[in-house]
Amino acid sequence: MKMENTHMTHGTGEDSYARTSVIQADSISKAIPVVKEALEGVYSKMTPKCVMVAELGCASGPNALMLLPEIIDITYKTYMINKSKYRPEIHMFLNDLPTNDFNTISASLPTVHEELNKLRDGDLGPYFISATPGSYYKRLFPTDFLHFVHSANSAHWLSQVPKRLIKENGEYINKGNVYIAETSPPEVIEAYREQYKEDLTTFLKCRGQEIVKGGGMVLNIMATTESHKPHHYFMEAAINTALKDMASQGLIEQEKLDSLDIPFYPPTEEEVRRYVESEGSFHVEEIKNFTLDWDVPTTKDLENNGHKSKGGTEMDVYERAKYATAPIKSGTECIIASHFGDHIINELYSRVTNIVAKRLSCGKLETFHHAISLIKK
Numbered sequence: 001m002k003m004e005n006t007h008m009t010h011g012t013g014e015d016s017y018a019r020t021s022v023i024q025a026d027s028i029s030k031a032i033p034v035v036k037e038a039l040e041g042v043y044s045k046m047t048p049k050c051v052m053v054a055e056l057g058c059a060s061g062p063n064a065l066m067l068l069p070e071i072i073d074i075t076y077k078t079y080m081i082n083k084s085k086y087r088p089e090i091h092m093f094l095n096d097l098p099t100n101d102f103n104t105i106s107a108s109l110p111t112v113h114e115e116l117n118k119l120r121d122g123d124l125g126p127y128f129i130s131a132t133p134g135s136y137y138k139r140l141f142p143t144d145f146l147h148f149v150h151s152a153n154s155a156h157w158l159s160q161v162p163k164r165l166i167k168e169n170g171e172y173i174n175k176g177n178v179y180i181a182e183t184s185p186p187e188v189i190e191a192y193r194e195q196y197k198e199d200l201t202t203f204l205k206c207r208g209q210e211i212v213k214g215g216g217m218v219l220n221i222m223a224t225t226e227s228h229k230p231h232h233y234f235m236e237a238a239i240n241t242a243l244k245d246m247a248s249q250g251l252i253e254q255e256k257l258d259s260l261d262i263p264f265y266p267p268t269e270e271e272v273r274r275y276v277e278s279e280g281s282f283h284v285e286e287i288k289n290f291t292l293d294w295d296v297p298t299t300k301d302l303e304n305n306g307h308k309s310k311g312g313t314e315m316d317v318y319e320r321a322k323y324a325t326a327p328i329k330s331g332t333e334c335i336i337a338s339h340f341g342d343h344i345i346n347e348l349y350s351r352v353t354n355i356v357a358k359r360l361s362c363g364k365l366e367t368f369h370h371a372i373s374l375i376k377k
Contacts, residue, residue, distance in 0.1 A: 023327050023367065024059075024153040026292050028066050031220045031371035034288050035067065035150060036074050038216040038373045041285070042148055043078040045214040050089040051075055052146045054210075056136045057154025058094040060101035065112050065129070067150060068092060069119060072127065090127040095140055096154075098133040105131070135159065137202050141210040149207055152220035158263035159199045164191035165261050175258045178243060179236040196265040200272075201279045208281025211376045217282065222266040223289070223370040233266055234365065235294075235328040235356075239336075242351035251347065252340055260339050262332065272372055282374040294324045294365040321357035324365055325349060 053071060058064040072090060079088060094105060109129060117124050134140050136151070137159040165173050165188065174181075174188045207217060224233065239262075247257045269287055276284050329349045337345055359365055 022323075023292060023294055025063050025066060027220055027290075027367075027369050028063060028152045030290050030292065030369070031152070031218065031288065032067075032070055034220075034286060034371040034373050035070065035218050038218050038285070039071065039074045039148060040078050041375065042214065042216045043075070043082060046147070046212070047079060047082060047084050048088060048147055049086060050091055051148070052091050052093070054093045054095060054132070054141065054146050054149045056095045056140075056149060056151040057157070058096050058100070058105070059154070060096075060104045062108070063152070064094055064105050065092075065108070068112070068127075068129075069116055071148075072116070072120075072124070076125075087125045089125065091130065092127070093130050093132045093141070093146075095132040095134065095136060097135060100133065102131045102133070136206070137199055139206050139209065143209050144212045146207075146211045147215045149211060149215075149217040150220075151218075153222070155200075155203065155219050156221045156223075156264060156266050158192075158195050158265055159202070160195070161261045161263050162191035162195035164194065172258045174261055176244060176247075176254075178240050178257070178260045179233070179262045179264065181237060181240055192265050193271070195263075196267055196271070197275050200267075200275045204276065204279040204281050208279075208376065213376055215376045216285075217374045217376070219370070219372040219374070221370050221372070223272075223368050224266045224268055225368065233264070234359065235352075236262060236264060238325075238352045238355040238359075239328070239332065239348070241355055242348055245351065246344065246348065252344060256340055262335060266368070267370075269370060272370060276372075276374065281377060283377055284372070285375050286371075286373040288371040288373075289368070290371070291366045291368050294367050317357045317361050318353070320360055321353045324356050324360070325353045328352070 051071075055064065055067065071092070075088060075090060079086075094102070096102070132140055136155075167173060173191070174184050177184050177188075180189055180192060211217060222233070243252065243257055243260075246252045247254045269289060272287065273284055276282055329352070333345055333349070336348060356365065
């Protein structure tokens with residue numbers, strides 16, 4: 001599988017990442033206190049005249065710049081408390097793969113600036129936004145260049161499908177599954193774990209060269225726990241089930257199904273701590289764990305990412321399931337379409353929605369996250 005196909009759905013249409021990434025926005029909001037503490041910690045050691053910030057794996061839509069107002073506010077207030085003689089400029093670098101939809105972000109910049117200026121009653125100093133296309137599993141910036149790095153809803157994506165999932169004779173180890181499943185052999189979990197360890201180590205080495213000593217980094221990632229089916233993830237399991245059903249009905253080729261593995265790995269806190277300590281460039285300052293409800297509240301009188309449902313009527317389970325499925329569709333349909341073809345997309349995600357609806361009829365659908373605050377040694 002080509003990794004350029006792991007980008008989110010482009011544009012601003014109804015199925016685009018820009019319109020459906022509400023759960024991702026919720027996770028960013030939930031971790032703002034961690035970002036605030038991390039930035040305050042950085043500014044207790046240094047007060048650069050131009051603060052260099054990178055948003056890694058920014059995707060597209062409003063989430064890409066969601067933290068900008070917070071970063072500006074925290075920076076101005078902390079510099080004032082520290083009695084700095086100047087107000088710093090802020091330069092934010094937005095990074096994602098070259099196939100990311102940077103055009104949608106660029107088109108939103110005038111509106112973002114207008115809203116920022118209004119939010120601060122005109123008290124807005126110079127700030128700059130730049131795009132930095134490329135894989136964050138490689139060097140992106142000069143040595144000792146950045147003061148703070150943030151990455152949300154991204155660093156659980158691997159750099160590639162785990163190498164050990166294919167035997168030397170070409171046989172697929174994880175046959176009939178596209179991710180870690182109940183029927184996956186132990187070697188599959190180990191292959192994913194090893195790939196994640198390799199990728200996180202590479203990521204940390206690169207950032208360790210780019211971030212100044214005493215600089216900070218916050219990684220906000222989907223996660224699992226040791227106590228509850230570690231590394232199993234419901235949404236990937238729903239896609240897996242739907243694809244297996246389609247293969248059994250002859251709608252997709254079994255061999256195609258056998259050859260697909262989604263490069264996604266939600267780690268446990270223990271794994272993150274172990275790999276960060278092993279790599280050695282950073283000190284773990286804090287890991288905050290939190291859960292989010294994946295589905296919307298059960299009334300229709302809320303703003304749903306720009307779509308307001310009027311009347312205050314109860315949402316049925318299928319409507320909630322469609323809402324819950326939308327962000328996973330915008331994050332995975334490019335992978336699925338590149339492997340099987342566009343023609344299966346509507347049928348597949350309709351089936352996924354039905355699976356999610358059954359789950360919601362039995363209770364909540366939650367997602368688990370780590371907000372990891374690191375300090376450069």
